[in-house]
Amino acid sequence: MDNNADTNIYDVLIIGAGINGCCSAYALHNAGVKVALIDQTGIAAGGSGAAGAFISPKISKSGELKEIMEVAHTYALDFYTTNFAQYTLTKPLLHIANDPKENEKVKLFKSKTTLEQLSVDETIQTLLSDEALKSEAIFFANGAVVDAQGVCKALVSEIDFFCLKADSPIWQEGTWRVGKLFAKHLVLAIGAYPKIIPSEYVGLRGIWGHRIDIETSTIVPCILHHHVSISPTMQTGVVAIGATHDVHYSPFSGEHYDVKQGHQALLEKASKTLKLNNIKILKDYMGLRSGSNDYLPMLGALVDANSTLNLYPLIRHGQHIHPKDYHFYPNCTMINGSGGYGFVLAPYLAKCLKEHIVDHKPLDEILSPSRFFPRWAKRQS
16 A cells, blocks of 8 residues: 555544444445555454354343344345345354243243244254254245355455554544554454453453354255354355354464364264264364353443543442543544354444444443443452
8 A cells, every 4th residue: 555644544444354344334435535444464363263153143041232123134135145145144043042941031032032033943943953843943035154254354455454553542632643554533343353452341341252164965945053053155065064162262262272182072062963964074164252241242442440540440449420520531442352253233233333433322321342341440449
């Protein structure tokens, strides 16, 4: 790219080219905003590229998460099938409870959901294991799986991308600077990777994901969620199997992840759902996904913890301060914490981000990362 001053000035800099960053760039670009996308490795090179990328509802009880997921799921299905049909495979989705506790959750969800349900036909029943047949299940008429890396690259095909390490964004004279790039707004979509702006209070957990593409003679007619996710792909005879099955491993721990053991774990768990014949492993996808400690995604401004504690030192001792009085980093928004539902949540969260930056619409306070600040502050006493 030309390095003259004009080309390096943007409206928004987005750091992180996973599904959150790519959807955010797409939504803002389509609204006429000049966007630069930054990632130190590449587009969908981390957890998003390893995701199963299933567009499926979350089986949950009533509450804030259920409401957000229902809106996001409906929005995502329409978003991918309308705008990126060439990267989207639509299939019915069979969700099978994987333990007695989830049996009750699935049963309750079935009785209350407005999503269209189907009866499990004989063709599918003959494929399922005894365990799967005995478990509570819900068969959704409308499900989808997207090509994770393909759709991320398509989302940002018209957007300036910079492969560089953004260590220390600098706010100076009303502008954010990352290297030689400048913008009024900064969006952080870096997932579970190390924070580049001090925000230790943010409650995130890294979840290691591993997905494999296999060749099999077994025809899988629908998307299946049980102990792992199993899905047909756009390639005939190729099936994807994925899971966040190792929640303890982190690439920053210095430990070695055993890929062959990962294969074994995925195939053993898949065998609890159905029998896959004549298996040949074709490709691995691995990466770290980012989930919030309370399972709600994050979208909102970041608290400047040091400045806020200096202003209100008694927060450390439990003094209640309304979040609107916190000191926030200026024009800085985090989008993060979607866990295994990143491809479901990202289009909807990106729409909300666009409405905030372009239309000045307030963000949902429920999703604000500042919700974790008071508890963290008390631990600093």
